[in-house]
Amino acid sequence: MQCHEFILSEDYNKMTLVKSYQAHQSRVIMILFVLEMEWVLSTGQDKHFTWHCSESGQRLGGYRTSAGACGLQFDVETRHVFVGDHSGQVTILKLEQESCSLVTTFKGHTGGVTALCWDPIQRVLFSGSSDHSIIMWDIGGRKGTAIELQGHNDKVQSLSYAHHTRQLISCGADGGIVVWNMDVERQETxxxxxxxxxxxxxxxxxxxxxxxxxxxxxxxxxxxxxxxxxxxxxxxxxxxxxxxxxxxxxxxxxxxxxxxxxxxxxxxxTATFHDSKHNIVHVHFDATRGWLLTSGTDKVIKLWDMTPVVS
Missing domain, CATH: 3.30.40.10 (Zinc/RING finger domain, C3HC4 (zinc finger))
Known part of the structure; x- marks a missing residue:
C-alpha cells in the first residue's frame, strides 16, 4: 500500500502530489511525520514498521514486529521510536539515517496495545490496552519501574499528556474520560x-x-x-x-x-472521571487551549473544554 503526500496548488482548488511512499504490503495503520528529521514513520497490518525520507521518498529501513503494530511514538532527542502491537508488546528502536537497531522490548498487558503517549520531559511512556489498563513505563529512570492504572471498563482508545500540569488524559470505548494526576508518588503493583x-x-x-x-x-x-x-x-x-x-x-x-x-x-x-455519553473511537487534545475533541461510534463529534479539570 502506498502513502501519498499532497500540497494545495496556488488556486487553492487542487492538490498536487509531492511524494509517494511504497510503505507496506497491507493496510497502513499509523503514520507519523517527524519534521525535524524529514522522516515519515509508519506501521501496518503486515507487522512492519518502516520509515522514509520525506524529501526523496527513499525507504530508509524497517523492522518486523511480533504482531500487527497499532501504536507509534517518536522521541526526537534520542531518535527512539516506540511501537506497540496487538500482542501487548512494546518495542523500542534506535533510528539512524539509514539503519535501525533494537533497544529493548517489554510486555505488561494481557491485551493488545491500543494507544501510546510519550512524555519527553519526564522520559515516561504510557501505554493503553484492550485489557482496559494503562501502564506507565519509566524509560528515562532506567529502574524498570512499571506503574499500572485501572480506571476504564473497556479498551483504552487514546492517551494524551498535559506536560505543564503533569496530568494524563485517557479515553475509552466505555465512554469514560479519565484525568490522572501523575504528580504523586505512585507505587508498583x-x-x-x-x-x-x-x-x-x-x-x-x-x-x-x-x-x-x-x-x-x-x-x-x-x-x-x-x-x-x-x-x-x-x-x-x-x-x-x-x-x-x-x-x-x-x-x-x-x-x-x-x-x-x-x-x-x-x-x-488521584483521578477524576467524566462521562462523554458516547463510545469514544478517536481523540485529539489541544494542550494550548485545553480542548479535547472526541468522536464516537454514534457518529457524533464532541468538543470539550478541559481547562476546569486539566489545570
Whole structure:
C-alpha cells in the first residue's frame, strides 16, 4: 500500500502530489511525520514498521514486529521510536539515517496495545490496552519501574499528556474520560505469589490433593490480594478497597489484614472521571487551549473544554 503526500496548488482548488511512499504490503495503520528529521514513520497490518525520507521518498529501513503494530511514538532527542502491537508488546528502536537497531522490548498487558503517549520531559511512556489498563513505563529512570492504572471498563482508545500540569488524559470505548494526576508518588503493583494453600489461614487450594487428603478438608479457590500479592482464599479476602496510589481507582479484592492497614488518606482518589455519553473511537487534545475533541461510534463529534479539570 502506498502513502501519498499532497500540497494545495496556488488556486487553492487542487492538490498536487509531492511524494509517494511504497510503505507496506497491507493496510497502513499509523503514520507519523517527524519534521525535524524529514522522516515519515509508519506501521501496518503486515507487522512492519518502516520509515522514509520525506524529501526523496527513499525507504530508509524497517523492522518486523511480533504482531500487527497499532501504536507509534517518536522521541526526537534520542531518535527512539516506540511501537506497540496487538500482542501487548512494546518495542523500542534506535533510528539512524539509514539503519535501525533494537533497544529493548517489554510486555505488561494481557491485551493488545491500543494507544501510546510519550512524555519527553519526564522520559515516561504510557501505554493503553484492550485489557482496559494503562501502564506507565519509566524509560528515562532506567529502574524498570512499571506503574499500572485501572480506571476504564473497556479498551483504552487514546492517551494524551498535559506536560505543564503533569496530568494524563485517557479515553475509552466505555465512554469514560479519565484525568490522572501523575504528580504523586505512585507505587508498583506487587507480583502475584504462587502457593498451594492460603498464605493467611493455610487452607489448601482445590488442586492441592495431598493436603486436602491429609487434612480431610475441601480445597478452596485461589484469589490474590491486590495490595500485597499474596495467594489467599475467599474467606481471608472478603473485603474490597480502592488503592489509588497503586492505580486502582475502583475497589479491588484485598486480604483482610491489608484492608485494615489502608487509611482513608490512602483511599483518596488521584483521578477524576467524566462521562462523554458516547463510545469514544478517536481523540485529539489541544494542550494550548485545553480542548479535547472526541468522536464516537454514534457518529457524533464532541468538543470539550478541559481547562476546569486539566489545570
Amino acid at each position: 506487587p507480583e502475584w505469589l504462587d502457593s498451594d494453600s492460603c498464605q493467611k489461614c493455610d487452607q489448601p487450594f482445590f488442586w492441592n490433593f495431598k493436603q486436602m487428603w491429609d487434612s480431610k478438608k475441601i480445597g478452596l479457590r485461589q484469589h490474590h490480594c491486590r495490595k500485597c500479592g499474596k495467594a489467599v482464599c475467599g474467606k481471608c479476602s472478603s473485603k474490597r478497597s480502592s488503592i489509588p496510589l497503586m492505580g486502582f481507582e475502583f475497589e479491588v479484592r484485598v486480604c483482610d489484614s491489608c484492608h485494615e492497614s489502608i487509611t482513608d488518606e490512602e483511599r483518596a482518589p
